Amino acid sequence: MMKAIILDRDGVINHDSADFIKTVNEWRALPGSLEAMAKLTHAGYAIFIASNQSGIGRGLLSEADSAAIFDFLKNQLATLGGKVEGIVYCPHHPSDHCDCRKPLPGLFLQLRDRFHVDLTTAYAVGDSLRDIEAAIAAGSKPILVKTGNGLKTLALLQERNLNIPTYEDLAHFVEALLND
Secondary structure, X not given: OOEEEEEOOEOOOEOOOXXXXXXXXXXXXXXXXXXXXXXXXXXXXXXXEEEEOHHHHOXXXXXXXXXXXXXXXXXXXXXXXXXXXXXXXXXXXXXXXXXXXXXXXXXXXXXXXXXXOOOOOOEXXXXXXXXXXXXXXXXOEEEEEOOOOHHHHHHHHHHXXXXXXXXXXXXXXXXXXXXX
């Protein structure tokens, strides 16, 4: 059985920006994130990325720009011996009311259908409330990291009395997972 990890991109793997990540030059990995992903690969985990990319729907970048950013991420990871098995993203504007934009589980369902991911055993790491809600809706194991929007999200989860496993960053989650 495949051991799967589903990661949000912005705020989990790389620095997030209120102005959106629009080019490869704007993409900067968070400290330790790529190394953590490489450790997951070496430990036999299949890594998937599920990410809202509404900058496309907002006209801030093209599908080709987005693909270049994902390719850059994959190439950076490959230099450390890591691999991303699959990427799904929502390119729509929030007002499009699509079924793939998190907090809906559509991206997770795409991973299930395209890559045969068992969502019930997959960890889903995110930094925002919509990441956590999508993971719960898909039946996955939600994990919150405090990077990106994580601290704000932690406060929202506490207000709602939702107890979600929380880690400083992706590297700390991976360390705990692999030492379990």
